[in-house]
Amino acid sequence: MAKVTFSGVIIFILLMTIALFGLNAIVGKDFRYMSETSHSTSDRREQLGESLNAHMIVVETKRFFFENVFRVGQEENYRKISSFQLTDVLIEDGKHQLKSSSKVKIETDRLATKSCSIPNPAQRFDCHPEVNGTREICEMRGCCWQETKLRVKPLIAINYTDTQTPVDIPFCFYPLDFPGYTVAAVKETDLGVSLDLHTDHQFYYPRTVMNLRVDVMLETDARLHVKIYDADNSRYEVPLPVPKVSKAAASTRYMVTTSGKDEPFTITLVQVVNTCIQFLQLSSVLPSSYMMGLGEHRMDLMQNLNWTRHTMWNIDQYPREDVDMYGSHPFYLVMEEGGRASGFFLLNSNAMDNPADVIFEYTKVIGRTFMPPYWGLGFHVCRFGYKNVSDTLRVTNRIRQLGIPQDVQWNDIDYAIGRRDFTTDKKIFGDQPAMVEELHSRGMRYIIITDPGIDPSQPPGTYPPFDVGKEMDIFMRNHTGQLFVGKVWTDETVWVDYSHPRADKYWTQMVTDFHKKVPIDGLWIDMNEVSNFVDGSRLNSPGCPNTTYDHPPFVPAVRGGYLYKKTSCPSCRQYISRNYDVHNLYGLMETNLTNRALRAARSGKRAFVISRSTFAGQGHFGGHWTGDNIGTFHDMYRSISVILRMGMFGIPMVGADICGFQGNATYEMCLRFYQLGAFYPFSRTHNDFKSNDQDPGAFDRHFADIVREAYLIRYSMLPLLYTLFYNSHITGAPVARAMFY
Numbered sequence: 001m002a003k004v005t006f007s008g009v010i011i012f013i014l015l016m017t018i019a020l021f022g023l024n025a026i027v028g029k030d031f032r033y034m035s036e037t038s039h040s041t042s043d044r045r046e047q048l049g050e051s052l053n054a055h056m057i058v059v060e061t062k063r064f065f066f067e068n069v070f071r072v073g074q075e076e077n078y079r080k081i082s083s084f085q086l087t088d089v090l091i092e093d094g095k096h097q098l099k100s101s102s103k104v105k106i107e108t109d110r111l112a113t114k115s116c117s118i119p120n121p122a123q124r125f126d127c128h129p130e131v132n133g134t135r136e137i138c139e140m141r142g143c144c145w146q147e148t149k150l151r152v153k154p155l156i157a158i159n160y161t162d163t164q165t166p167v168d169i170p171f172c173f174y175p176l177d178f179p180g181y182t183v184a185a186v187k188e189t190d191l192g193v194s195l196d197l198h199t200d201h202q203f204y205y206p207r208t209v210m211n212l213r214v215d216v217m218l219e220t221d222a223r224l225h226v227k228i229y230d231a232d233n234s235r236y237e238v239p240l241p242v243p244k245v246s247k248a249a250a251s252t253r254y255m256v257t258t259s260g261k262d263e264p265f266t267i268t269l270v271q272v273v274n275t276c277i278q279f280l281q282l283s284s285v286l287p288s289s290y291m292m293g294l295g296e297h298r299m300d301l302m303q304n305l306n307w308t309r310h311t312m313w314n315i316d317q318y319p320r321e322d323v324d325m326y327g328s329h330p331f332y333l334v335m336e337e338g339g340r341a342s343g344f345f346l347l348n349s350n351a352m353d354n355p356a357d358v359i360f361e362y363t364k365v366i367g368r369t370f371m372p373p374y375w376g377l378g379f380h381v382c383r384f385g386y387k388n389v390s391d392t393l394r395v396t397n398r399i400r401q402l403g404i405p406q407d408v409q410w411n412d413i414d415y416a417i418g419r420r421d422f423t424t425d426k427k428i429f430g431d432q433p434a435m436v437e438e439l440h441s442r443g444m445r446y447i448i449i450t451d452p453g454i455d456p457s458q459p460p461g462t463y464p465p466f467d468v469g470k471e472m473d474i475f476m477r478n479h480t481g482q483l484f485v486g487k488v489w490t491d492e493t494v495w496v497d498y499s500h501p502r503a504d505k506y507w508t509q510m511v512t513d514f515h516k517k518v519p520i521d522g523l524w525i526d527m528n529e530v531s532n533f534v535d536g537s538r539l540n541s542p543g544c545p546n547t548t549y550d551h552p553p554f555v556p557a558v559r560g561g562y563l564y565k566k567t568s569c570p571s572c573r574q575y576i577s578r579n580y581d582v583h584n585l586y587g588l589m590e591t592n593l594t595n596r597a598l599r600a601a602r603s604g605k606r607a608f609v610i611s612r613s614t615f616a617g618q619g620h621f622g623g624h625w626t627g628d629n630i631g632t633f634h635d636m637y638r639s640i641s642v643i644l645r646m647g648m649f650g651i652p653m654v655g656a657d658i659c660g661f662q663g664n665a666t667y668e669m670c671l672r673f674y675q676l677g678a679f680y681p682f683s684r685t686h687n688d689f690k691s692n693d694q695d696p697g698a699f700d701r702h703f704a705d706i707v708r709e710a711y712l713i714r715y716s717m718l719p720l721l722y723t724l725f726y727n728s729h730i731t732g733a734p735v736a737r738a739m740f741y
Contacts, residue, residue, distance in 0.1 A: 115175035116144035124173035130554065138172035141204040142179075147171050181212060181265045186258070191217035191248045195258060196231060197265050205553050216258060216267065218248040223361075224256060226267060236577040238585070239499070240617055242365055290335040292645060292738075300641055314529040314567075314584045314613050333358050333648055335740055355648075355741050356733055363650045363732025367620030370595070371729045372653055373606045375445050376522070377721050378407025379711055380682070382447075385689030386414050389430035393438065398697035400442075402704040405715050408445045410524065410686070415448060419489035420455045422465050422514045432518050445521035447608070452498070452528050452590055455490040456483065465510055466494070474500045476579065478537060479547060479571040485539050486532040486568060493538075495530055495568065498589035499582060500575040504596060511597035522608035523594050528587040529567060529613045536564040544569035549580040587613025588621075595621040610682070614651060623653025623682050631660025631687070631694070636673050643680060647734025652725065654736075655682035659694040662687075670694055671703055678710035681721070681735045 118124050127143035133155060135145040153166035181197040188194075197212040211231040219225045223243070229235065257268045333355060363369070381399065386392045392411060399406050415432055417423040424432045436446045454465050454475070461467060469475055470483075475494045478484040486493050496503060511523070536543030536550070544550040544564045549571040555562065563570050563580075570580035582589075591611045598607035609622030618624060626642050629635045639656035646654040658677035659665040665673070665687070674696065677683055687694050696707040714721075724735045734741075 115177040116146065118144075118173065118176070121148060121150060121169040124170050126167075126170035126172065127174050128170070128172040133172050135172075141172070142175075143172050144175050145172050183259045183261055183263055183265055184211075186261055189215070189217075191215070191219070191225075191245070192256075193258060195265070214258075214265070214267075216256060217245075218256070219243065219245045221249045221251060223365075236581045239576060240366070292333050292335075292648060314587065314615075356731075359648060359650070359732050359734065363619075366617040366650055368730065368732050369619045369650060369652055369725070369728040370621055370623075371606060372623070372725055373608055374718070374722060375407045376608045376653070376682075377718055377725070378683075378715070379405055379678075380408040380410060380447070380684035381406055381695055382410030382412065382684060382686040383689075383691075383693070383695070384412035384414070384687070385691075386411060388414075388428065389432060389435040393435060395693070395695050395697065396439070396444075399695060402697050402701075402708060404696050404704065404708045405711050406444065408447055408521075408684075409439055410447045410449075410684070412449050412686075412689075413451075413489065414689075418455070420458075420463065420465070421450050421453075422510050423463075424518055436519055440519070445608075446519075447522040447524055447610075448518070448520050449524045449526050451488065451526055452496050452530060452586070453486075453488040453490075453493040454496065455492065456485065456494045457490065457492045464513070468509065469494075469496065469506055472502045472506050474503045474506050476568065477573045478569065479545055479549075479573065481573065484568060484572045485537060487534050487538045488527060488531065493532075496590075497574045498586065498593050499577075503575075504593050507593045508597040508600050511594070512601040515601040521602070522610070523598060525587070525590055525594055525609065525611045528590050528611060530586055532567050535560075535562075535566060536569045545571060547571045549578055552580075585615050587611050588615040588618050591618060591622040610653075614649075616649065619649070619651035619653070624651050625654065625682065625684065625686075626656040628661045628688075629657055631663040631665040631669060631673075631691075633669055633672070635660055636669065636676060639676070639680075643736050644734070644738050647681075647736050650732055652728045652735035653682050655680035655684055657687065658683070658685040659687065662691070664692045665694045667699060667703065670699070671706060674707045675710050678707075678714045681725075683714065 127141055128138055138145040148169055148171070151169045151171070153168040155171065179199065179201040181199045183195050184198040185196040186193060193216045195214040195216070197214060199208065199210060202208050209230050213229055213231040215225075215227040217225040217227070220243075225242070257266075259266050335355070381395060383395075386395070392409065396406065396409050411432075413419045415424055415429045417425045426432070439446050454469060455463060456466050456470075458466060474497055476484045476497045483494050486495070496507065498507070514520070534543065547570075550564060550569055551562070552570075559565055563583075567583070568579050570578065570583065572579035574582055576582060591609055591614075594609045594611075595607040598609065599605065607622070610625055611618065611622050612625065612627055614624050624646060626639060626646075629639070635656070642656065643654050646652070655677065658680075659670040659673045674685075677685070685695055692698070696704050721735070724733075727733050728735055
């Protein structure tokens with residue numbers, strides 16, 4: 001066995017170039033939770049088998065397939081924080097074919113053997129997450145089939161668009177001796193140890209990666225970095241900067257144990273503690289059932305661990321339960337017995353003394369919070385549907401006359417010519433620069449919306465955002481190398497490739513040139529999942545080509561059942577990789593360049609950027625609003641847990657549209673929404689053009705008086721709020737936080 005010891009509060013970075021577990025947050029995936037403790041009595045546990053506080057997480061990516069299980073166990077005087085075993089790694093090319101000649105067929109009588117004897121269903125890996133599993137297919141995959149009356153959901157899809165069987169106790173599951181990777185060689189390095197892995201097995205998804213390399217790096221006394229990658233072929237890596245070091249930490253209190261030569265591959269991480277412990281292994285544990293995180297999804301603050309699935313594939317989906325939404329944050333935090341906390345990120349896991357320590361280490365990796373300008377903490381007012389400059393000022397004026405403090409006025413796309421980026425419609429909307437000058441004279445700020453989609457249909461030489469972008473070659477392209485054309489606000493739309501090295505110069509030029517005409521103070525970036533009004537290409541029926549990226553062998557439980565539902569084709573080419581790889585990163589990359597562009601346009605002043613789509617690291621560059629919510633008490637209630645979770649994801653500048661974006665707000669609901677929203681970290685009212693006005697001056701004087709009182713309390717607390725944001729900027733601590741902190 002190769003062993004390494006180290007000490008300190010730990011952050012475990014699991015960096016997998018080939019997207020086994022950590023890296024392919026970029027592509028869609030499912031997180032699944034099965035918790036026996038969430039619904040069992042001790043008698044039921046005894047009946048099912050070993051008495052464990054157990055649940056399982058399965059992470060499935062489209063390019064690769066990797067599964068792991070988590071269990072809780074007792075040890076005497078040490079705590080296993082993380083231990084994992086590699087099961088199988090599969091690359092993306094080829095079609096999904098089951099070839100029995102390359103599989104180990106399990107005979108029915110094998111179910112009685114030890115390898116298939118897993119009496120506790122909470123400890124089973126699902127070997128057939130797709131729809132319509134059968135014993136024949138299951139055994140062809142080399143897995144165990146055992147029906148159980150404990151399952152309450154059907155084995156077929158809920159509707160015709162589903163690609164996944166409803167999550168419940170699997171009938172088809174991996175045997176304990178399912179073949180994995182063996183250590184072929186072990187070599188010491190300046191940072192730790194490097195292992196070569198090999199497998200002779202062809203797994204049931206096409207084209208197995210036969211040779212892997214694992215680098216175990218002791219970067220600091222508080223951070224372990226594990227990188228797993230294809231030993232024979234270079235692959236896409238997430239362009240998320242993580243801390244770099246050149247030599248191993250000198251002293252540590254933790255022990256890392258890896259497999260020795262010719263042994264099945266495992267890594268185990270052990271921390272010496274003085275209390276009785278849980279054991280976490282990426283083949284097995286959550287320390288408790290009190291788990292929070294894994295966004296962006298709308299749900300309770302505490303995760304339901306009773307056979308649930310959460311898919312991560314950024315998409316234009318208004319907030320509702322049980323669907324993938326605007327952002328991806330593959331990070332969770334667990335509160336343990338005795339007040340301890342642990343956390344896990346797709347690039348790392350942390351085991352620390354309390355939640356603040358977990359978030360401190362997490363944001364050290366993804367980037368600390370941006371420091372907002374002071375005015376960004378004030379009250380923001382917006383709506384989609386202001387008819388013109390006069391209509392915008394009418395709302396601002398009546399709020400001012402009622403004595404309600406307001407720092408920022410916004411405009412949706414109503415200001416633009418034909419809803420095209422970086423234009424101002426003087427004929428219809430009016431004198432936008434003069435309006436901004438008036439707002440500035442009052443000490444207010446002004447923010448507009450902009451989208452990543454650019455109109456390619458204007459006559460050459462008449463629309464610089466497309467002309468310049470085409471000349472600089474910074475737009476996304478389809479699989480044949482032509483401009484990828486979809487549809488958003490204009491009949492044809494192309495998208496900026498923010499991963500391109502020239503995109504920074506292009507976006508800065510567009511923002512700076514517009515700022516010279518209309519001196520905006522911040523930018524609101526929307527539709528950046530990316531959102532598309534058609535499925536895939538507007539010019540290609542049925543939307544995307546028949547490639548392994550657009551139609552992979554395994555499809556996560558995304559909305560619609562296919563990856564290009566109301567978004568771009570995964571086979572689209574971007575500078576650093578295919579859209580299949582970087583899809584979930586799009587909003588983060590746009591936020592980064594928008595932050596840089598604003599600082600350049602505004603002479604280095606702090607940037608204020610609010611984005612709909614997000615990924616880990618978003619809070620380092622900007623904030624987030626929770627999207628197109630509905631004006632209901634339920635949506636108001638749900639906004640609390642979403643905001644608390646976003647704070648844990650390192651995005652403290654977050655808020656929901658007060659009174660709701662969709663629907664006509666009722667008097668009572670809207671009033672209560674303002675009383676809550678006045679204390680959101682990011683406090684803004686905004687609604688759709690189809691809805692009635694809902695700014696504080698749109699109702700009666702009684703309504704306005706109550707809203708004014710709420711905001712006067714907020715404004716009296718701005719020094720405290722600003723201090724909390726500074727603390728977040730330095731330590732990563734959430735601004736809005738749950739009581740368990």
